[in-house]
Amino acid sequence: MQSPLxxxxxxxxxxxxxxxxxxxxxxCKRSSAWADLPQELLEIISRSLNIVDYQNLxxxxxxxxxxxxxxKQSFLTSHSPLIVYASTRAKKYCYFFDIATRMKYKTKLPRxxxxxxxxxxxxxxxxxxxxxxxxxxxxxxxxxxxxxTGHQIQFPCMPWPHCIEDYHDSCFSRSIFASFFxxxxxxxxxxxxxxxxxxxxxxxxxxxxxxKWKQYHYYNKGGHxxxxxxxxxxxxxxxxxxxxxxxNLRSCDLRFLELNFAPRFGSHFDKSIRLVAxxxxxxxxxxxxxxxIDLSRKEWMKVYNLGDQALFLGHGDMMCSKxxxxxxxxxxxxxxxxxxxxxxxxxxxxxxxxxLFPFNHQEPRETIIVDFPQxxxxxxxxxxxxxxxxxxxxxxxxxxxxxx
Amino acid sequence: xxxxxxxxxxxxxxxxDGQLFEVDEPxxxxxxxxxxxxxxxxxxxxxxxxPLPNVSAEPLAGIIEFCKAHVEFRANGAAGxxxxxxxxxxxxxxxxxxxxxxxxxxxxxxxIKEMLDFLTETIANRLKNKSxxxxxxxxxxxxxxxxxxxxxxxxxxxxxxxxxxxx
Numbered sequence: 319m320q321s322p323l324x325x326x327x328x329x330x331x332x333x334x335x336x337x338x339x340x341x342x343x344x345x346c347k348r349s350s351a352w353a354d355l356p357q358e359l360l361e362i363i364s365r366s367l368n369i370v371d372y373q374n375l376x377x378x379x380x381x382x383x384x385x386x387x388x389x390k391q392s393f394l395t396s397h398s399p400l401i402v403y404a405s406t407r408a409k410k411y412c413y414f415f416d417i418a419t420r421m422k423y424k425t426k427l428p429r430x431x432x433x434x435x436x437x438x439x440x441x442x443x444x445x446x447x448x449x450x451x452x453x454x455x456x457x458x459x460x461x462x463x464x465x466x467t468g469h470q471i472q473f474p475c476m477p478w479p480h481c482i483e484d485y486h487d488s489c490f491s492r493s494i495f496a497s498f499f500x501x502x503x504x505x506x507x508x509x510x511x512x513x514x515x516x517x518x519x520x521x522x523x524x525x526x527x528x529x530k531w532k533q534y535h536y537y538n539k540g541g542h543x544x545x546x547x548x549x550x551x552x553x554x555x556x557x558x559x560x561x562x563x564x565x566n567l568r569s570c571d572l573r574f575l576e577l578n579f580a581p582r583f584g585s586h587f588d589k590s591i592r593l594v595a596x597x598x599x600x601x602x603x604x605x606x607x608x609x610x611i612d613l614s615r616k617e618w619m620k621v622y623n624l625g626d627q628a629l630f631l632g633h634g635d636m637m638c639s640k641x642x643x644x645x646x647x648x649x650x651x652x653x654x655x656x657x658x659x660x661x662x663x664x665x666x667x668x669x670x671x672x673x674l675f676p677f678n679h680q681e682p683r684e685t686i687i688v689d690f691p692q693x694x695x696x697x698x699x700x701x702x703x704x705x706x707x708x709x710x711x712x713x714x715x716x717x718x719x720x721x722x
Numbered sequence: 723x724x725x726x727x728x729x730x731x732x733x734x735x736x737x738x739d740g741q742l743f744e745v746d747e748p749x750x751x752x753x754x755x756x757x758x759x760x761x762x763x764x765x766x767x768x769x770x771x772x773p774l775p776n777v778s779a780e781p782l783a784g785i786i787e788f789c790k791a792h793v794e795f796r797a798n799g800a801a802g803x804x805x806x807x808x809x810x811x812x813x814x815x816x817x818x819x820x821x822x823x824x825x826x827x828x829x830x831x832x833x834i835k836e837m838l839d840f841l842t843e844t845i846a847n848r849l850k851n852k853s854x855x856x857x858x859x860x861x862x863x864x865x866x867x868x869x870x871x872x873x874x875x876x877x878x879x880x881x882x883x884x885x886x887x888x889x
Contacts (some may be wrong), residue, residue: 359827363842363845366843366850367849370885371849373856373883378858379867413886421885423885669725
């Protein structure tokens with residue numbers, strides 16, 4: 319019995335070496351503390367934790383914190399997009415809803431936000447809030463905050479629309495089409511905020527470098543700009559003539575691309591046309607129609623099948639849309655998750671829901687209602703209203719616009 | 723593999739502390755590390771002793787008990803039923819924290835998927851919805867952050883997500 323033991327022992331040892339060497343090293347130290355649990359085990363354990371539990375795990379001790387930081391990104395990508403929500407009366411909290419687990423989270427908004435605020439949009443994981451001082455218009459400002467990391471930055475208030483104090487929230491939000499926030503420059507050291515107006519053909523933007531607003535009027539450049547997106551380090555816009563252009567910040571110039579097979583959008587002014595950049599691809603969504611822009615072939619291509627991806631389509635001014643693979647958290651692929659925060663029949667009740675539109679028309683459509691804490695009815699005057707998709711995995715990586 | 727075909731085969735396992743275990747083949751084959759050893763050494767003698775230099779006798783005994791029960795459950799078609807849940811609950815109830823940790827490290831080394839899933843889920847349940855202080859006390863983990871790190875962590879968690887109580 320002795321001889322086979324020694325030979326097989328060596329063989330087994332070799333086999334062992336092939337197995338996770340790192341885990342073995344940790345194990346071989348014969349450490350007796352839970353703190354030294356191998357990362358591969360913590361990784362399995364964390365799979366069934368929610369975000370709150372996972373964050374707590376990172377506060378227990380140094381080695382668990384190291385694990386927390388190293389695996390955070392993969393943890394977040396295995397979770398569904400959230401719906402971020404704040405009711406019209408919300409002062410203190412904004413809420414998040416995980417559509418896969420139906421788990422709700424909240425996070426405190428800082429106290430110093432004044433009493434008068436609108437959310438203009440959600441961009442790069444940041445909420446863009448307009449804070450108004452009722453008694454002193456000159457002290458109005460834009461306050462951009464990431465509710466997940468807590469990073470915040472202030473910009474002066476944009477020059478247009480004027481006389482903000484005359485607007486009430488619904489009217490105000492209708493005068494702004496889209497706003498976005500991005501980092502700017504090669505190191506991402508500066509920040510950029512840009513606002514599209516609905517009624518005036520002007521692009522307004524401000525960088526943290528000069529802290530001054532610039533305006534670009536495009537009266538002589540065709541239709542209204544309907545949406546904008548940061549794609550491959552550039553700002554792409556789309557106008558109502560279904561033309562796609564690139565806006566250069568430095569030269570303050572808009573240049574349209576020559577693309578074949580552009581469809582015609584209806585003449586409807588309020589039509590929601592969306593530019594969506596995801597996975598290195600640029601899409602135009604005229605829901606439920608989706609087009610992919612092939613920049614190398616210079617053409618529009620209608621998308622009939624999203625494959626293993628799904629489009630998360632934001633609503634209204636809060637537009638924050640992405641194409642992602644939902645398989646990691648058990649979502650449905652090849653469909654549109656259309657977030658729709660308002661109830662047409664009873665507009666005073668803000669019921670949040672999202673619709674699932676499969677690309678394959680044989681599959682049934684579905685409507686899912688999300689019940690958020692409602693504090694009072696939504697007749698709020700001058701108050702926050704946020705309802706948008708929120709993509710945690712990208713919430714700490716701001717889209718970057720190159721300075722060129 | 724066994725030349726005797728149907729005859730019940732015994733696998734010999736030797737732990738780090740020198741204990742020799744005789745384990746029924748189907749139970750030992752639950753251990754991926756043992757299984758792949760025999761897969762790659764098809765002509766290994768029947769009385770080959772597989773050394774397990776990273777596992778000591780106590781957790782191995784516990785693991786054999788668990789795997790034996792689960793192999794039987796599967797043979798009886800009881801997998802996934804209440805009987806199994808009841809066994810698992812009883813099994814874990816008797817284990818101290820220290821034993822649980824030895825078990826999970828050993829199950830990880832031996833690469834026993836079913837048991838590892840069960841043990842990691844058990845630990846996850848002890849973390850879910852618990853405060854940091856509770857977790858530290860429960861698992862006997864020392865707070866080894868320096869005051870500066872502690873402050874940085876605290877700052878970061880001013881922004882942490884909180885759960886929402888359903889009312």
